[in-house]
Amino acid sequence: MTVTRFAPSPTGFIHVGNLRTALMNYLIARKAGGEFILRIDDTDPERSEEKYVDAIKEDLEWLGLTWDRVERQSERLDRYADAADKLREIGRFYEVFETPTELDLKRKKQLNMKKPPVYDRAGLSLSEAEKDALREERGGYWRFKLDHERIEWNDQIIGDISIDAASVSDPVLIRADGQVLYTIASVVDDTDMGVTNVVRGADHVTNTATQIQIMQALGFEAPAFAHHSLLTGPQGEALSKRLGTLALRDLREAGIEPMALLSHMARLGSSDPAELCRDMAELVEGFEIGNFGTAPTKFDVADLTPLTAKYLHGFAYSDISEDIFDAGVPADKAEAFWNVVGENIDTRKDLATWWELMSKGAEPVIDDEDADFVREALAMLPDGPHDGDTWGTWTAAVKEATGRKGRGLFMPLRKALTGMQHGPDMSALLPLLQVIKAKA
Ligand code: GLU
Numbered sequence: 229m230t231v232t233r234f235a236p237s238p239t240g241f242i243h244v245g246n247l248r249t250a251l252m253n254y255l256i257a258r259k260a261g262g263e264f265i266l267r268i269d270d271t272d273p274e275r276s277e278e279k280y281v282d283a284i285k286e287d288l289e290w291l292g293l294t295w296d297r298v299e300r301q302s303e304r305l306d307r308y309a310d311a312a313d314k315l316r317e318i319g320r321f322y323e324v325f326e327t328p329t330e331l332d333l334k335r336k337k338q339l340n341m342k343k344p345p346v347y348d349r350a351g352l353s354l355s356e357a358e359k360d361a362l363r364e365e366r367g368g369y370w371r372f373k374l375d376h377e378r379i380e381w382n383d384q385i386i387g388d389i390s391i392d393a394a395s396v397s398d399p400v401l402i403r404a405d406g407q408v409l410y411t412i413a414s415v416v417d418d419t420d421m422g423v424t425n426v427v428r429g430a431d432h433v434t435n436t437a438t439q440i441q442i443m444q445a446l447g448f449e450a451p452a453f454a455h456h457s458l459l460t461g462p463q464g465e466a467l468s469k470r471l472g473t474l475a476l477r478d479l480r481e482a483g484i485e486p487m488a489l490l491s492h493m494a495r496l497g498s499s500d501p502a503e504l505c506r507d508m509a510e511l512v513e514g515f516e517i518g519n520f521g522t523a524p525t526k527f528d529v530a531d532l533t534p535l536t537a538k539y540l541h542g543f544a545y546s547d548i549s550e551d552i553f554d555a556g557v558p559a560d561k562a563e564a565f566w567n568v569v570g571e572n573i574d575t576r577k578d579l580a581t582w583w584e585l586m587s588k589g590a591e592p593v594i595d596d597e598d599a600d601f602v603r604e605a606l607a608m609l610p611d612g613p614h615d616g617d618t619w620g621t622w623t624a625a626v627k628e629a630t631g632r633k634g635r636g637l638f639m640p641l642r643k644a645l646t647g648m649q650h651g652p653d654m655s656a657l658l659p660l661l662q663v664i665k666a667k668a
Pocket residue numbers: 235236237269410414427428432
């Protein structure tokens with residue numbers, strides 16, 4: 229069975245970058261009729277917070293990316309300790325003692341000598357007595373000893389990839405305070421949970437190389453890997469610093485529709501044409517991981533609003549009537565309201581804005597040169613209720629009386645009644661205007 233997982237660390241809100249990872253893993257599982265696990269990578273007790281676990285779930289639920297089960301790394305520490313013991317037993321784990329400053333110094337020296345800044349394995353040549361003394365003095369931590377050979381895999385996005393293990397530092401798997409690090413925890417989880425496909429960002433490629441060797445050392449079989457390109461801003465600029473402002477909850481707050489966001493993210497950076505899907509089944513159907521490219525993928529948050537609008541414009545009244553009631557529109561006017569504003573909303577929030585305009589009246593916009601004309605015209609507008617013919621009859625009479633026609637006739641009246649230059653068909657809108665401030 230195909231099993232995938234989305235494995236966020238609960239150290240912040242998830243953003244569009246995380247969403248890409250979550251969505252790809254979700255779609256692979258659903259397309260194969262498999263299982264999608266939400267794995268909370270919370271081995272770091274200082275940085276992990278429960279409020280972020282809740283927020284991650286809330287954001288995924290909003291999008292409809294439902295998981296089959298939740299796993300938490302903090303509940304599996306004994307499994308990681310077992311794996312660490314095994315690596316120790318087979319001589320692939322060694323204790324090291326360098327402080328971050330010492331490591332930094334080593335790296336600088338290597339770079340000065342034009343050598344790659346790879347950990348020099350000094351820990352391996354320490355005697356037991358030296359280790360005892362250092363452990364006493366500053367505490368030790370543990371690195372995995374890579375086999376210096378090429379690590380190869382067929383990546384579902386990148387293709388055949390080969391990394392020279394000698395160019396990679398032996399990864400630290402356990403910190404001085406005993407905290408198990410993600411690199412080993414993830415290997416143990418992926419194996420225990422039967423994960424068959426791992427999709428994650430291209431920033432994890434080196435991790436993958438080391439994890440493949442850890443898996444081999446533990447006698448585990450590696451899953452299939454796919455590393456998607458990282459998102460950049462619209463001009464190709466790094467997005468990492470701005471991701472904080474692209475949290476999923478901010479997009480939700482801005483009125484972006486889940487299906488617009490998911491449709492966009494499911495095709496961005498792939499050779500498949502961008503298309504707006506109406507539901508998850510359509511999204512699943514058209515998804516092909518192999519069609520994604522390796523080039524950095526441009527993301528422009530501004531693209532999400534027209535897509536949201538397009539998605540909403542496809543709604544029938546019955547799809548959105550609840551939201552219309554919630555916006556305060558009385559049931560007897562709700563369908564007419566939707567017929568009038570449906571094509572003019574960008575987000576669902578605009579429903580309330582439109583109803584406010586209709587029920588409380590818009591602030592009139594009247595240019596100086598139109599003031600007399602508008603006053604004269606409004607004096608001719610019969611008191612309500614208005615119907616679908618009122619606008620036509622009224623403007624014909626105004627035309628007759630004032631000699632104005634075309635844009636010069638209609639635009640000042642639209643602006644006086646709605647405060648806007650654009651908007652719905654005025655003959656349909658007028659019957660819904662409960663208050664006309666310009667007339668008052
Ligand atoms: N917690 C890791 C991260 O958020 C998971 C990476 C992975 O998918 O293995 O980067």
